[in-house]
Amino acid sequence: MAIVEVKVPQLSESVAEATMLTWKKKAGEAVTADEILIEIETDKVVLEVPAPSSGVLAEIVVGDGGTVVSDQLIAKIDTEGKAGASAAPAAAAAAPAAAAPAPVAAAAAATGGAKGNVAMPAAAKLLADNNLSVGAVAGTGKDGRVTKGDVLAAVAGGVQSTAAVIPTGVPTKVLPQVAAPVAKPDLGDRPEQRVPMSRLRARVAERLLQSQSSNAILTTFNEVNMAPVMEMRKKFQDAFTKEHGVKIGFMSFFVKAAVHALKKFPVLNASVDGNDIVYHGYFDIGIAVGSPRGLVVPILRNADQMSFADIEKKIAEFGKKAAEGKLGIEEMTGGTFSISNGGTFGSMMSTPIINPPQSAILGVHATKDRAVVENGQVVVRPMNYLAMSYDHRIIDGREAVLGLVAMKDALEDPSRLLFDI
Numbered sequence: 543m544a545i546v547e548v549k550v551p552q553l554s555e556s557v558a559e560a561t562m563l564t565w566k567k568k569a570g571e572a573v574t575a576d577e578i579l580i581e582i583e584t585d586k587v588v589l590e591v592p593a594p595s596s597g598v599l600a601e602i603v604v605g606d607g608g609t610v611v612s613d614q615l616i617a618k619i620d621t622e623g624k625a626g627a628s629a630a631p632a633a634a635a636a637a638p639a640a641a642a643p644a645p646v647a648a649a650a651a652a653t654g655g656a657k658g659n660v661a662m663p664a665a666a667k668l669l670a671d672n673n674l675s676v677g678a679v680a681g682t683g684k685d686g687r688v689t690k691g692d693v694l695a696a697v698a699g700g701v702q703s704t705a706a707v708i709p710t711g712v713p714t715k716v717l718p719q720v721a722a723p724v725a726k727p728d729l730g731d732r733p734e735q736r737v738p739m740s741r742l743r744a745r746v747a748e749r750l751l752q753s754q755s756s757n758a759i760l761t762t763f764n765e766v767n768m769a770p771v772m773e774m775r776k777k778f779q780d781a782f783t784k785e786h787g788v789k790i791g792f793m794s795f796f797v798k799a800a801v802h803a804l805k806k807f808p809v810l811n812a813s814v815d816g817n818d819i820v821y822h823g824y825f826d827i828g829i830a831v832g833s834p835r836g837l838v839v840p841i842l843r844n845a846d847q848m849s850f851a852d853i854e855k856k857i858a859e860f861g862k863k864a865a866e867g868k869l870g871i872e873e874m875t876g877g878t879f880s881i882s883n884g885g886t887f888g889s890m891m892s893t894p895i896i897n898p899p900q901s902a903i904l905g906v907h908a909t910k911d912r913a914v915v916e917n918g919q920v921v922v923r924p925m926n927y928l929a930m931s932y933d934h935r936i937i938d939g940r941e942a943v944l945g946l947v948a949m950k951d952a953l954e955d956p957s958r959l960l961f962d963i
Contacts, residue, residue: 546595548617550610553584557871560584561741562608562616567599573619581867582610585745587874588835588867591616598623660687668693742836753896758934761893762942766950768909768924771795774956786851793829794853796881796906796949798959801825801846803948804879805962807941810932811878813899819936828880828897829857832887833864839897840869841877885909885926894931901936904949905929 553560563581567573573593582589600620604610660681668690669675679696681688739747753759775790782790804811804825812821825846828839840860842853863869882894885908894905905928912925928949932942952958 544597544621545600546597546619546621547615548579548591548594548619550582550612550614550616551589551591553589553612557584559609559611560589562604562606562610563588564606565602569599569602571599572624573597573599579617583741583835584871585741587838587869587871588742590868593619595619595621597621668697672697740835742838746836749898750895753898756898757896757901759896759931760934760939760942761929761931762939762946763891763930764928764946764950766926766928766953767914768792768926768953770954770956772909772924782851786855788851788854788858790850791854791857792885792906792909793857793881793883794850795953795956796883796904797827797829797842797845797848797853798850799949799952800827800879800881800904802952802959802962803945805846806948807945809937809941810902810945812936813878813901814933814936815899822878824878826876826878828877828900829860830880830882830894830897831860831864833867833869835867838864838869838874839877839880840864840873841875879903881906883907891927891929893929896931896933901933902942902945903931904946905931 550560560582561584563583565580567577567579573579573596575594575596576592578590579593579599580591582591597619599617600623601618602616603618604614604616608616610616669679669688672693674693674696679688679692682692771792775792779790782788808821809819811825812819814820824844827842827845829842830837830839840863842848842856845853848856860869860873863873877897877900879900880894880897880903882892882903882905884892884894885906889907890910891907892905894903896903907927907929909924909926911922913920914923914925915921916923928946930942930946930949
């Protein structure tokens with residue numbers, strides 16, 4: 543037997559631990575080199591763990607939902623094994639655990655042996671404290687083992703103590719224990735489902751609360767006539783797509799307009815570090831992207847040096863990776879300013895929350911035909927409301943308002959972007 547260990551990939555310094563999602567293979571099944579065995583979720587990204595070599599998955603050390611750290615052993619592959627051959631050894635290896643001398647474990651072997659119920663050490667103590675047998679609690683751990691959480695849930699659900707029904711002098715380990723059924727509330731047509739937050743969702747929640755509690759957030763608004771941008775897109779769309787293999791979207795214009803304004807008002811691109819203001823001489827623009835696991839903000843590095851085609855290609859790449867859960871930690875680290883496009887989902891107006899340690903964020907929304915006044919006449923124009931939230935600790939209203947006006951001017955007259963005026 544030649545064993546190869548499967549370990550947790552190296553996590554970033556800012557990530558202490560991760561959560562195992564669902565194993566794609568079972569112990570005893572054949573695997574091939576580089577086949578994805580499981581995904582591991584951190585508070586930033588989801589990492590794929592490939593098989594380091596071909597063979598048979600001999601043992602799963604950490605099951606679904608387990609908490610792991612960098613370089614931790616999570617499984618073993620037998621490179622010389624055959625599919626199905628490792629199941630028996632695995633069962634044999636589990637036998638000593640089932641015969642553990644602990645009273646509750648012994649009771650489990652005798653009363654729930656047919657189902658393989660075994661209590662984990664912490665669960666065994668709770669069972670004893672509450673006069674419960676292991677057979678009274680359904681196990682959700684590996685191989686049906688009863689966990690501490692299972693016992694707590696059973697106690698909360700009203701599982702009755704079995705001590706009162708055991709005749710005096712009769713060893714408990716030879717008596718079958720039958721638990722009273724736990725009554726479940728009849729919710730009728732008002733069902734509920736309780737789902738724990740993913741690490742990513744919990745981290746987003748933490749950062750949003752941090753932003754609101756540590757920043758003096760104000761939001762300034764303006765409206766922009768998108769007709770010039772739309773006309774430019776229509777005029778050059780075919781040639782642009784043929785040349786670059788990607789369509790011109792609105793986001794590249796918003797990114798260019800934002801960088802244009804940040805150059806004029808550098809404090810919008812700054813951040814707070816203690817009592818210092820850090821002015822960044824580069825423009826790393828975060829693009830808020832929705833994913834099946836929550837909000838992520840990948841970064842366009844040196845956006846001022848990127849062409850319209852570069853920006854569109856990178857945003858398309860980010861969108862695809864976010865949908866597949868394949869964004870890397872390095873792609874979401876840093877950033878000096880962010881853009882959130884709620885218009886993608888039809889939002890008409892919102893107040894975006896700053897992404898710390900940044901000091902400002904631009905929110906763009908759906909472009910809709912609206913009646914506006916031009917030269918004393920009511921006309922219909924495709925309008926978009928812009929909202930920029932900023933940290934009033936370092937950004938005064940003047941810089942915030944003028945910065946948003948600079949973005950508006952660049953969008954209403956894109957030629958300004960060519961001449962940097």
